[in-house]
Amino acid sequence: MKILFIARYINTSGVSTHMLTVGKGLISKGHKVALMSGGPIKNARAEKLFAEFDKNGFEIIQVPFLVEKTNKIKEGLSYLISLPIGLKRIREFNPDIIHVHWPVTSYLAKLYTKITGKKFVTTYHTSGIPKHFLHRKADYAIAISSELKRELVNRFGYNKEQIKLIYNGISKDKFNRKPSEGLKNNIKMQLNLPLEKPLLGFVGSLNKKKGIDILLEACSKITNVDFHIVLVGDGDKNWLLNLINKFRLDNKISVYPFQDPVKFYSIFDVFVLPSRKEGFGLVSIEAMMMGIPTIRSNVEGANDQIKHNINGFIFKNEDLQELSKYIRLLLQNNELRKNMGQKARLYATNKFSADIMINKLIQLYKEILE
Template sequence: MKNLGLGVSRRLTIQHITEKPLNVERELTFVRVLFLIRILDSGGVTTHMMTLGQGLLARGVQVAVASGGRVGIHTHGPEWFSSHGIQHYQVPFPDQRISLRNVRNAIASLRAIRRVVADFRPDIVHVHFRSTSPYAQYIHYSYGIPFVSTLHLEGIPSGPLYRLGSFWGSTAIAISSETKEYLIKSFGVSSDRVRVIHNGVDETYFRPPTASERRNARAMLGVGLNSPVISLIGRLEPVKGHDVLIRALRGLRTMGVKAIAVMAGEGSRRQELEKLATDAGVGDQVRFPGYIDSRTVLWASDALALPSRKEGFALVVVEAMMCGVIPIRTPAAGAADQIKDGMNGFIIPFEDHKALADVFLRLIRDENLRRNVSAAASESARRNFSQRKMVEETLKVYNEVLLVHRGS
């Protein structure tokens, strides 16, 4: 959720992306990757594509995105990608509803995809939204261009019709252990075609704040320096569990702790959540800053709450850990890969506002616990979830697919 400007080199060899140098005969010659996604929203998948795209650009790979454009109120639209060297192509991908409009959009999308391929000439296609996979399959059959796919969310519909219309390419990338199992069990993808690559973030941007940076972040959000702050960053939709955090605030208040909750993001439930907070007697403790840079919110926070009912990997948890902010999340997908409970964060049961309140209370009352868990969170995130590691592992997948495709 930040802006970057990275230099672009022009030459990429397989030596740059593997632990051991290989023979010069096995130089990697691809230079163009096309991302497919149905829409650009304010969620983690759009941010992930920018982080991955910037890392690829820095290694000399040209990147383009084909999407239906921006949906919602945020800055992560086509111009965001274009301003950072990632070309955007408008393609009116249909949603999954059956309608005459979607039939028309599907036909228009095929025409648009042909124009994209003719103009950008990708060497490989990377699907980031399952409903766009038929277009990647079309590109493969029509032009012989291979593709890979990433599953960003566990629990997507997997009935017979959905399975029939899902194409995963030469390799399916799962962002967590749970999404890997879901691909295998629900879509019948063979385990040898699935690679787990955790989403990564830029560790030079997401870092612990200085005292002045923390003070400025709190001032921007209207939060006092000594107030305990817990944030929830994500779409204002039922799946994220904002209601659980509001009930936790009420529980903390009955114990004499007036914590501030910053609920950053946009969505359909804002008015409902504002009323819920007011009815719970904590309306004065909740901030709704709208769409805002996640780092600003994290720098103002003591902990991150993520009482989600469903996730894929929860990129914001990694961002928080990089910043030394302690995550408290449910065991939705990605939790086991990210957190060792009580060591570098906390895992609480689904729908358990009391457990959320209890963990936060422990953290704000025990400075040593808070300091130790914060340090462990930052260290483990930098070791396991860096942008560099994600980019290198993704490049290895691209390389393997292209070597097979080209008969190397």
């Protein structure tokens, strides 16, 4: 099959890494995949990620979608200017399937499929997507969480038969690892982290949407437990420093710029995703597949990923007391951490591997083409 992915741009979000993972899997199975976008945002990590698409065999199709933040008029004009160019490039690639990953770009897919009689599918990667005059319903929609599936019915008018629930998946080769104690200690020494204290970790954007303020305030309420916080990601340094000082955590926290998270997962004893809002929360299943007991806020994806009190904990969004209770419980109980981590690894490996996701996607493509 020839499959065309469409997105507004490539950034450092889970959507961009998801497209890369899916496309690599499809190409490895003999399919041809092209990426149509405005290119990367002006960010070194995004530019590096964009280069990975080309390196891994994608055909790259750039159209003049705006990649920087701007007002709605300029954004709308860029989409209209891109229309004839986009249609021409789609015709040249001649895809069997168009797969939209940025709903506002669905106008291109809708017009092309209306002309050709073909069909297209859109993956909705987050809830609460603002309605846009260029957004068009697809023939099929993919929801990445149960909450999102319900929203597509209630908000966008899809019928249940049009929606496929396909969870995001990750590479078992990359994340299903069991590092030795020696390796863990070496990594801790390289990072100048304490060897004996349990490590509470987070990976992702360091901002309010991800609930970093919630996490730090909850940690500040945990007394008589000796632990260390490790944050891996990028964000507003001044905002973060003010939080650290406000909650008097400067002696028990380490912050690292975003990088390959595997070495950090290797040393975390507990992982927390305290987001106020999520699409799916890919980092949770990365941590789970690495055998880390995980605590999540009860936003999108949490109930699909975690069986509460079995392979992790789910706390009420923004509930500091509940979050601190679960953190304390895991930090103080080595056996509970071990048991939950084992169950988390098994559950994530059996349910959220990239192979499972790609096979379900290929099956959907075949159904669309029948």
